[in-house]
Amino acid sequence: MAKKSRSDASPNTITLWPTTILARRFAHYQKVNPALLELFYQHRDREQRSPQQAYASNDDLLSQYPLHKELNELAEFISQGIVEVAKEANRGLWREGEKVSVTLTGLWFQISNGFSFHEMHVHGNCSWSGVYYVRAGDCSKGPEAGGQQPNGVTRFYGPHVEHMAGGFGDYGNLYLHDNCFDSYPEDGKLCVFPSHIKHMPFPYNGEEDRVIVSFHAQVFNASGAQNYDYSFNN
Numbered sequence: 001m002a003k004k005s006r007s008d009a010s011p012n013t014i015t016l017w018p019t020t021i022l023a024r025r026f027a028h029y030q031k032v033n034p035a036l037l038e039l040f041y042q043h044r045d046r047e048q049r050s051p052q053q054a055y056a057s058n059d060d061l062l063s064q065y066p067l068h069k070e071l072n073e074l075a076e077f078i079s080q081g082i083v084e085v086a087k088e089a090n091r092g093l094w095r096e097g098e099k100v101s102v103t104l105t106g107l108w109f110q111i112s113n114g115f116s117f118h119e120m121h122v123h124g125n126c127s128w129s130g131v132y133y134v135r136a137g138d139c140s141k142g143p144e145a146g147g148q149q150p151n152g153v154t155r156f157y158g159p160h161v162e163h164m165a166g167g168f169g170d171y172g173n174l175y176l177h178d179n180c181f182d183s184y185p186e187d188g189k190l191c192v193f194p195s196h197i198k199h200m201p202f203p204y205n206g207e208e209d210r211v212i213v214s215f216h217a218q219v220f221n222a223s224g225a226q227n228y229d230y231s232f233n234n
Contacts (some may be wrong), residue, residue, distance in 0.1 A: 014194050019158065020183065022085035023027040024194040026077050026132070029188025036071035037211060040134070054116035059106035059216070074213065075104060075134065078190060081127050082217050085192045099222040109134070112152070113210065117203040120157070123195040126216035134213060136185035138206025143182075152204030154183040156197050181196045185210065216226035 009015070026032065044055050044107040058064075065071050067133035087094060094100070105126055123129040131154055149200075158179040169177060183191045193199065195216065204210040 018089075018090040019160075019194060019197060020085055021188070021194075021197075022081050022086075022088075022130075023183065024081055024190050024192075025186065026074070026188040026190060028073065028077075032070040032073055033187060034211070035068075036109075036134050037064065037073065039068060039071065040098065040111065040211060043109075043149065046109060053112075053114050055111045057110075059108040059132075061107050061109065062104060069149040077105065078130065078132065078192075078213075078215060079104065079217075081130070081190050081192050082219065086128060086219050089194070094221075097179045101220050101222075103218045104215055105218055107213065108215075109211065109213050111203075111209050111211050112204050113137075113206065115189040117202040118201050119196050120200040122198055124217055126218055128197045128217045130190060130215055130217075130218065131183070132191075132213040132215075133185040133187060133189045133211075134209060136187050136189075136210035137204070137210045139185040139204065139210055141184055141186075148162065150202045151206065152156055152185055152210045153202045154185070154191065154199060155202065156181045156183065156199045158192060158199070161198065185212075192227045 024108070043057060061071065062075060082102045083100060086100070104187075137152070140150045155186045158176075160176055164179055165174065166175070167173075183189075
């Protein structure tokens with residue numbers, strides 16, 4: 001599907017396959033986040049896992065705590081964000097006013113410190129994924145000066161990044177040279193991204209733990225069908 005990225009774009013050009021990411025802050029995070037932190041640390045401590053390094057729960061938190069008020073409030077906020085970004089990404093493809101539903105197929109929390117990190121990866125079996133920062137701790141708050149490595153920042157890589165090492169770079173493809181986007185953690189910030197996008201969190205170390213919620217999601221229309229088009233008509 002061809003899209004115009006700007007209203008003043010040349011009528012002779014088309015822009016294909018843009019990457020749409022949502023960044024949005026939860027209005028109620030100051031009320032919700034303390035309750036989430038209490039839940040997460042109690043959950044971790046029951047497993048008697050070391051608090052010195054990284055911890056990740058199973059991805060079935062919503063099933064384990066179906067009546068937890070603040071966790072359900074966060075899940076609703078996440079679902080709203082997914083609808084918002086998916087609607088924008090599918091502009092011109094979704095029917096006007098079409099009702100859609102979101103299924104969070106996985107939701108889990110992670111507590112990190114001691115320079116723990118996750119290697120570059122993608123998420124499978126879902127169309128959208130994301131991270132919600134419960135506590136940013138001592139994560140970098142903006143671009144670092146003097147080449148210092150970001151602390152706990154989530155970095156996203158453009159779909160073309162694997163082609164850049166052997167590619168030719170000049171002024172004609174300058175738009176390809178900036179091939180990553182950094183999400184700087186803030187308490188209550190939600191970042192939703194297409195699940196196929198490569199990403200990684202930088203190593204984190206600080207006085208406070210970095211605590212996040214991660215999730216996977218699938219989106220359906222009112223009929224419950226995914227309606228993926230396998231035809232050769234496009």
